[in-house]
Amino acid sequence: MSSFSSPFRPASPNQPKPTLAERLANLRLLGRLVAQIWRTSRALTAASIGLRLVRAVQPVVMLFVGKLIIDEVVRLSGNPAGEDFIAWWQSGRLNTIAVLLLVEFVLVVSGDLLNRATSLVDTILGELHSNTVSMELMLHAARLDLRHFESAEYQDRLERARRQAAGRNALLSQMFGQAQDVITVVTLAAGLFVYAPWLILLLPLSFVPSIWGETRFNTLSYFVSRGRTPERRQLEYIRHIGANAETAKEIKLFGLGNYLVDRFRTLAHTIFLENRRLSTDRALWGALFSSISTLTYYGAYAFIVWRTVTGAFTIGDLAFLSGSFLNLNGLFQKILLGFTQIAGQSLYLDDLFSFFEIKPAIAPPENPKPFPNPIAQGIVFEKVGFRYPETDIWAIRDLSFTLNAGETLALVGENGAGKTTIVKLLTRLYDPDEGRISVDGVDLREMTVDDIHAHIGVIFQDFMRYSFTAADNIGVGSVADNEDRPRIENAAASSLADAVINKLPLNYEQPLGRLFNKGRDLSGGEWQKVAIARAYMRDANLVILDEPTAALDAKSEAQVFERFKTLTVGKTAVLISHRFSTVRMADRILVLEDGKILEAGSHEQLLALAGRYAELFELQAQGYR
């Protein structure tokens, strides 16, 4: 499974952790994130950056104005002019302080406005971005192969990527905030440097231990979280089946409520213990490091106080310097922690972007040939062999047969004989490991998957029950014709779904399923008729029904297939059914066993052969006598 490899992505917590270099290399993903954000909305991204630039220089300006105010107050109080405000004002001695107070006021008000504007822009941008990522994820997932969806590892990765789609918005604000803080630090440090250069040297002492701690705990929690993806998916699954309309019946009747809660509790408890230990360690170390940082600050403060007492600094300088130092100390920590957090987050980004890097294994040919339309000769399986990924057993092997153009072929055989597998190969959901499948002599591998699918109408036994309206449930069979009501009604008539839909209060506009408001559930057989209508939506010249009729009553199934026979005249068709009354309608029948053809022929020929088919037919017929 080469498509699952990544520079470093241990699947379990026991595998090696990334080195610092690898983690830094991962920072390149931030570039991809910014590009994605920029694509989402250029105007909002630019606004967010611009607002932050203005906010960045505000702290130093505020502190400096504060210093000027204090110095002015000290100056004025050293030379008082009585208690009469009018006299003070008229003397003009309050002019400077009044201007300074006004400037400070404007700074505070604009600071607040800028803060609100930035968070507004970030919120809107974040939501847009999260929608963009979700859509890109769905589009990419739709392009991947069925084998990906049938693999637990892929589903783990999809789950992790999906979590990132919504969870990484904070990263955007954090990155931009980081740039803002860096500018603020530069301006504050410049001010501090002018007065007391060596104070800057004290700063690292206060933040280095915290940084170390944070980096360590961020990495640890990422690996705990990623190592637990399978368990988290299981938890999600238990939560889902525990409270769900589809499962409620069986859960109640089997009394599975407590059983599921117990399973949930056991699983959740393991994860809880791990997280609790991590959080406790983080809190304890965090407390220690923050005490070190406070101690450094007060050391510097004591020194500035001493220099002020001895007259080297003014009171205003004292306020400015201690304010700058405090701000710088906090900002340095914030920036460095921000960097480690961003580096930590970029590990998660890897989950998202590496998902986009999974390439479909079923590659399109360089110069694709068109799917023969109409099929003139037929479809040929030549010594086809196939094993499902990660299994050693051949689901089918050495399988050769021809499906002639215009013929209806039935596949019969016991459970697991390989019937559905043949359909999956025929529709190129998988490519065979051995042999070839060709349509009118052209190998399926020489055509694009989209082209193949466009010419085949197929309904599987585990067809979808969309919680959409009845019309949309049929319309999805050919999305291009989703609005074509006559066509939808025609398809419904062909599959006998029309009678079902006409009984519904809202007819074709009736939402189906129990998920949403006004939704109406259908019986199993009724759902099947609706699903089969989907196959009739497209003008396919190969129609496949893989046992979607199992829930139909005997009369309905007979009617559905009679229709099927009439409607597929001249078309090539494959049908899979366990009911011999249906199977016998086919022009030819293949009897499969363990992925091989045991017998082939028409119903009459197979009965005359007195082999397995005759035996199974007799068995079923006896049941009805």
Ligand SMILES: Nc1ncnc2c1ncn2[C@@H]1O[C@H](COP(=O)(O)OP(=O)(O)OP(=O)(O)O)[C@@H](O)[C@H]1O
């Ligand atoms: N996704 C899968 N991964 C691994 N093995 C699979 C997968 N799907 C089917 N198989 C195996 O491949 C073999 C053929 O399965 P297939 O679904 O083709 O049988 P079938 O004849 O359609 O059976 P049924 O009548 O029960 O629908 C079985 O042994 C089955 O266990």
